[in-house]
Amino acid sequence: MYINKMKKPFTLLTIAIITLITFGAKAQDSPVKSYVGFFGGLSIPQGDFKSTNYDNNKAGFAKTGVTFGLDGAYYFHKNLGIGGTIAFHDQGELNSTDVNTLAAGYTSSFSADQTTVTAVDRYHYWSALLGPQYSFTYGKFIIDLRASAGILKVSSTPSSQMELSGVTDQTKIFSQQSASATVFGYGGNLGIRFKLSDNVFLHLRGAYINSQGPAITNDNRTTDIGRIVTRQPITSIQTTLGLSFSL
Numbered sequence: 001m002y003i004n005k006m007k008k009p010f011t012l013l014t015i016a017i018i019t020l021i022t023f024g025a026k027a028q029d030s031p032v033k034s035y036v037g038f039f040g041g042l043s044i045p046q047g048d049f050k051s052t053n054y055d056n057n058k059a060g061f062a063k064t065g066v067t068f069g070l071d072g073a074y075y076f077h078k079n080l081g082i083g084g085t086i087a088f089h090d091q092g093e094l095n096s097t098d099v100n101t102l103a104a105g106y107t108s109s110f111s112a113d114q115t116t117v118t119a120v121d122r123y124h125y126w127s128a129l130l131g132p133q134y135s136f137t138y139g140k141f142i143i144d145l146r147a148s149a150g151i152l153k154v155s156s157t158p159s160s161q162m163e164l165s166g167v168t169d170q171t172k173i174f175s176q177q178s179a180s181a182t183v184f185g186y187g188g189n190l191g192i193r194f195k196l197s198d199n200v201f202l203h204l205r206g207a208y209i210n211s212q213g214p215a216i217t218n219d220n221r222t223t224d225i226g227r228i229v230t231r232q233p234i235t236s237i238q239t240t241l242g243l244s245f246s247l
Contacts, residue, residue, distance in 0.1 A: 032079050032135045032142060035193075036072035037203050037244025043067035043089045046235040049213075052098060054105030057229050061158070062123055063092025067238050071191075071205065073133045073144070083133035083146045083189065085207070089236065091123035094158045102227070106162055109226035113166030119158055121178040125234065126153040127209055129187060142201070144191035152185040154214045157232055174220040176229055181214035185234070199246040207238040 044050075044064045051059035069087030076082070094102075099117045106115040131148030159178035164170050187209040193201040213232040221228070 030078075030137055032075050032081070032137060033199075033246040034072070034074045034081065035201070035244045035246050036070065037201070037242050038068070038070055039087075039203060039205060039240040039242025040066070040068040041205075041238060041240030041242075043091060044237045044239070045091055046237055048233050049091070049235045052101060054101055054227055057227060058231070058233055060091075060123070060232055060234070061094055061098045062234075062236075063095075065090035065092050065123075067240065069127075071189075071203070071242070071244070073135075073146075075135070079135045079137075081133050081135070082130065083144070083148070084128070084130040084150075085148070085189070086128050087126065087238070089123075089125050089127065089238075091125075091234075091236065093122040094119035094160065099160075102160065102162070106164065106226050110164055110167045110170060112164040115165070116163040117160055118163075119160045121156050121159045123157055123234075124155045126155070127151075127185060128153070129185065129209070133189075140195040142193040142195075144189065144193065146189035146191075147187075148189060149184070149186040151182055152209070152211050152213075152234060153182050154234075155180050157214065157216070169223050170221070170225070172220045172222065174218065174222075177217040177219060179214040179216050179232065183211050183214055183234075185209055185211035193244055201244045201246070203242045203244040205238070205240045205242070207240070208236075209238070210235045 045062035048058035049060040071085045073083035103115040103117045129148035129150035133146040136143045157179045161175045163173045191205045211234045213234040
């Protein structure tokens with residue numbers, strides 16, 4: 001189980017290493033200027049975060065959404081520096097298919113006549129990550145590799161209310177509340193900058209973020225039967241395009 005969860009990060013790391021070896025063989029060891037820039041693109045959920053399996057209590061039912069933010073690096077020794085990113089992420093909400101999946105799951109778990117599920121709110125979170133960065137130059141290209149850690153500021157997660165029919169042990173409407181919290185996160189960055197002018201670059205980025213995510217509160221339960229989410233892990237990959245400016 002653990003191996004499967006880690007397969008995606010290791011695959012990305014392998015791709016990054018192969019890319020660096022390929023470019024590094026012919027790369028110039030000239031100093032790289034510090035830079036700052038902005039970007040926008042897609043944030044794509046991975047693993048448990050994107051799972052729609054009712055029986056998986058870590059399944060997040062997250063969707064591919066938008067991300068945008070600021071990225072930059074300060075080089076203190078030739079090609080070695082400290083890079084950082086501040087970004088916003090929207091990972092969607094529960095749709096009708098998700099609601100039907102949950103309703104069918106609760107109906108089966110409780111042996112209910114039927115279940116009505118009402119869902120609101122979205123996955124919204126900010127990430128602020130910082131870490132060492134090494135860059136290679138190759139003609140008009142600069143290849144950036146960064147490992148990073150920091151915080152995720154989760155402002156909301158989807159909330160849901162469940163109403164069962166025909167269950168004497170659970171007559172109250174019970175709910176999974178929307179969560180907000182600041183949690184630890186870590187990840188990595190692989191960037192390719194193409195020189196448009198002396199100080200302006202087109203910046204293509206691929207990034208990975210992972211976090212144990214926020215704790216989840218469940219209200220009005222009188223039994224532990226069925227799906228109970230107590231913490232929502234967050235794992236995503238971002239593919240973005242933007243502009244960066246040398247300082």
